[in-house]
Amino acid sequence: xxKEPQTPVxxxxxxxxxxxxxxxxxxxxxxxxxxxxxEEAAADAENLExxxxxxxxxxxxxxxxxxxxxKEQALRAAAEAQNVRRRAEQDVDKAxxxxxxxxxxxLLPVVDSLEKALDAMQEGADETHREGVSMTLKMQLDVxxxxxxxxxxxxxxxxxxxxxxxxxxxxxPELEPNTVMEVVQKGYxxxxxxxxxxxxxxxxxxx
Numbered sequence: 001x002x003k004e005p006q007t008p009v010x011x012x013x014x015x016x017x018x019x020x021x022x023x024x025x026x027x028x029x030x031x032x033x034x035x036x037x038x039e040e041a042a043a044d045a046e047n048l049e050x051x052x053x054x055x056x057x058x059x060x061x062x063x064x065x066x067x068x069x070x071k072e073q074a075l076r077a078a079a080e081a082q083n084v085r086r087r088a089e090q091d092v093d094k095a096x097x098x099x100x101x102x103x104x105x106x107l108l109p110v111v112d113s114l115e116k117a118l119d120a121m122q123e124g125a126d127e128t129h130r131e132g133v134s135m136t137l138k139m140q141l142d143v144x145x146x147x148x149x150x151x152x153x154x155x156x157x158x159x160x161x162x163x164x165x166x167x168x169x170x171x172x173p174e175l176e177p178n179t180v181m182e183v184v185q186k187g188y189x190x191x192x193x194x195x196x197x198x199x200x201x202x203x204x205x206x207x
Contacts, residue, residue: 097191100147104190111140112185144188152187152198154180163187165197172203179203 114137121130141151152163159166159178167184175181180200187198 097148098193101190101193101195104144104147104149104188104195107140107144108188108196111137111144114140115186148191149195150189152189152194153183154187154198154200155183156180159200159202163189163194163197164200164202166202167199168201169204170201171206173206175203177203177205 114133118130118133118137121133154160154164157180158176159180164180164187170181172179172181179202180198181203182201183198184201185199188195
């Protein structure tokens with residue numbers, strides 16, 4: 001049976017069905033272009049990541065160095081503040097301890113006079129008078145002692161130029177050389193600081 005001739009519309013439909021049924025090969029150029037674009041994007045990403053890592057590392061090192069310097073400055077400032085506070089406390093303590101130094105120096109001649117008056121009194125002197133001078137001297141010394149004044153009376157002790165002033169050197173075979181033989185005038189300390197040296201006679205080796 002002879003095939004009927006197809007109309008142009010039927011031929012066009014049949015051709016479209018054949019094209020859909022046949023597998024269409026992927027364009028090689030398109031695939032290769034996509035691969036190259038992906039590789040370039042990955043390379044660009046790596047190039048971007050490496051400088052960012054270096055910048056971050058440098059920034060971290062810079063911050064660590066800055067932190068170390070800040071800590072050191074803080075420690076120095078704290079140490080300096082502590083030193084200033086300690087010096088201020090020492091100055092206040094010294095001012096408190098030695099504020100009376102001038103006043104004590106003015107009182108010492110009074111003590112010397114009372115001691116000389118007591119020594120000058122003979123055994124036959126009025127006992128009431130003698131007792132009054134003795135009590136006055138004791139009260140004076142007690143008050144001085146209350147405020148940190150100490151007597152330096154080094155008879156029989158080795159001569160110490162820091163606290164003693166030699167008035168004379170006398171040969172004495174019975175004593176070691178440079179021994180205080182006699183105290184001419186007592187010395188005094190105020191809270192450990194010398195207010196007046198003791199005037200003494202010192203022994204020396206016999207020739």
